[in-house]
Amino acid sequence: MAAKISLSRYLVEQQRMEGHIPAELRLLLEVVARASKSISQSVNKGALGDVMGGADSENIQGEMQKKLDIIANEVLIEANEWGGHLAAMASEEMEGIYVVPNRYPQGEYLLLFDPLDGSSNIDVNVSIGTIFSVLKKPEGVGVSEQDFLQPGCKQVAAGYCIFGPQTTLALTVGDGVVMFTLDREQGSFILTEENVRIPDDTQEFAINMSNMRHWDAPIKRYIDECLQGTEGPRGKDFNMRWIASMVADVHRILTRGGIFMYPWDKREPGKPGKLRLMYEANPMSWLIEQAGGAATNGKTRILDLQPTKLHERVSVILGSKNEVERVTAYHSEAVDGAAVV
Known part of the structure; x- marks a missing residue:
C-alpha cells in the first residue's frame, strides 16, 4: 500500500x-x-x-x-x-x-x-x-x-x-x-x-437564474443557447448547478468541469460585480487556471486586473476553458456592435 x-x-x-x-x-x-x-x-x-x-x-x-x-x-x-x-x-x-x-x-x-x-x-x-x-x-x-x-x-x-x-x-x-x-x-x-485538471468542454453551468431579468445581453445569449439543448445552436443538453457558495461551486468544477458565472447585472449598474476581487476572484481564478481552465470578467483575464481598493468587486466567469472563452467572445461581439440574440 x-x-x-x-x-x-x-x-x-x-x-x-x-x-x-x-x-x-x-x-x-x-x-x-x-x-x-x-x-x-x-x-x-x-x-x-x-x-x-x-x-x-x-x-x-x-x-x-x-x-x-x-x-x-x-x-x-x-x-x-x-x-x-x-x-x-x-x-x-x-x-x-x-x-x-x-x-x-x-x-x-x-x-x-x-x-x-x-x-x-x-x-x-x-x-x-x-x-x-x-x-x-x-x-x-x-x-x-x-x-x-x-x-x-x-x-x-x-x-x-x-x-x-x-x-x-x-x-x-x-x-x-x-x-x-x-x-x-x-x-x-x-x-x-495531484495534477487536478478541468475538462476543456462541459455540459454544466452554475448561475443564479433568479437574476435573469437583470443580466446583460451576452450572458442572456449564452444561457439561452444552453437551455435550448440539442435542438439549439450548441447541439447538446446542459444541466444547471447552483449552490450559492462559490467555494462549493468551484470545487465541483475542479472535480468534474463546468462553468461558474456571477456577472455584472443591472440591479446595481455602478458596481462591476458582486464577488470580491482580492478575497474570492483572484485565488479562485488562479486555481482554475492552474488546473487548465480560464477566468475572465467578461472582457479581461481576472488575474491581469489591477486592484484599486481592498474590497473591490468584480464580475466573474470561470471554469472549463472553451465555455469561458465563448462567454468572453459574446461580450466582445456585443462591444463591437455585432448582433446579440
Missing part, C-alpha cells in the same frame, strides 16, 4: 526537492491549514457548539454576519499573527488591513482571506469554506493597504478549504493544483489528488 503523504511532507518536498517554495511560505501554508482544521471543527459542531445563526452585526460589505463568520476570522488572525512569516493580513470581514503587532516578528508575506465563504448556507448544512491568497510584500519599511493592491498574477500561493461531507484543502503554489483530505483520526491533511 502506498505511503500516505501529509500536507507537511508535501510542502517540505516542494521546498527541498522541487524548489518551488521558500521555507517561510511553507510555514505560512501549514499554519493556514491548521487554522482551517480548527474552523472545520467549529462548523462540524453546528448547533451543539452554539455557532449557528446571526451575530447581530454587519461586516464592511454591509452584510449581516453569522457567528461562524466572526469565529473563522478570529481563528485565522490568531493562528497567523505570531509566526513571523506575515507582515499583515486582510479579510473580507474587516474594513482595513491587520498589521502584525510589534510584539511579534514581521515576515515578508501578505495573507488575504474570505474566512467563511457561503455563509448563507451555514444554517442549512450545505458546504461552505475558507478561501485564501498569499502575496509577497513589496520591499520597503512598514506595510500599508497599497502593498496588497497587486494583480492576481502576483500571487505566490492560493487555495481553499471546503467543509462538506469531507474537509478538503485545494492548493496551488504555481505548479498545478493538488487536493488534500482531512484524516480526522490522524488530525492531518493527506494528499488525495
Whole structure:
C-alpha cells in the first residue's frame, strides 16, 4: 500500500526537492491549514457548539454576519499573527488591513482571506469554506493597504478549504493544483489528488437564474443557447448547478468541469460585480487556471486586473476553458456592435 503523504511532507518536498517554495511560505501554508482544521471543527459542531445563526452585526460589505463568520476570522488572525512569516493580513470581514503587532516578528508575506465563504448556507448544512491568497510584500519599511493592491498574477500561493461531507484543502503554489483530505483520526491533511485538471468542454453551468431579468445581453445569449439543448445552436443538453457558495461551486468544477458565472447585472449598474476581487476572484481564478481552465470578467483575464481598493468587486466567469472563452467572445461581439440574440 502506498505511503500516505501529509500536507507537511508535501510542502517540505516542494521546498527541498522541487524548489518551488521558500521555507517561510511553507510555514505560512501549514499554519493556514491548521487554522482551517480548527474552523472545520467549529462548523462540524453546528448547533451543539452554539455557532449557528446571526451575530447581530454587519461586516464592511454591509452584510449581516453569522457567528461562524466572526469565529473563522478570529481563528485565522490568531493562528497567523505570531509566526513571523506575515507582515499583515486582510479579510473580507474587516474594513482595513491587520498589521502584525510589534510584539511579534514581521515576515515578508501578505495573507488575504474570505474566512467563511457561503455563509448563507451555514444554517442549512450545505458546504461552505475558507478561501485564501498569499502575496509577497513589496520591499520597503512598514506595510500599508497599497502593498496588497497587486494583480492576481502576483500571487505566490492560493487555495481553499471546503467543509462538506469531507474537509478538503485545494492548493496551488504555481505548479498545478493538488487536493488534500482531512484524516480526522490522524488530525492531518493527506494528499488525495495531484495534477487536478478541468475538462476543456462541459455540459454544466452554475448561475443564479433568479437574476435573469437583470443580466446583460451576452450572458442572456449564452444561457439561452444552453437551455435550448440539442435542438439549439450548441447541439447538446446542459444541466444547471447552483449552490450559492462559490467555494462549493468551484470545487465541483475542479472535480468534474463546468462553468461558474456571477456577472455584472443591472440591479446595481455602478458596481462591476458582486464577488470580491482580492478575497474570492483572484485565488479562485488562479486555481482554475492552474488546473487548465480560464477566468475572465467578461472582457479581461481576472488575474491581469489591477486592484484599486481592498474590497473591490468584480464580475466573474470561470471554469472549463472553451465555455469561458465563448462567454468572453459574446461580450466582445456585443462591444463591437455585432448582433446579440
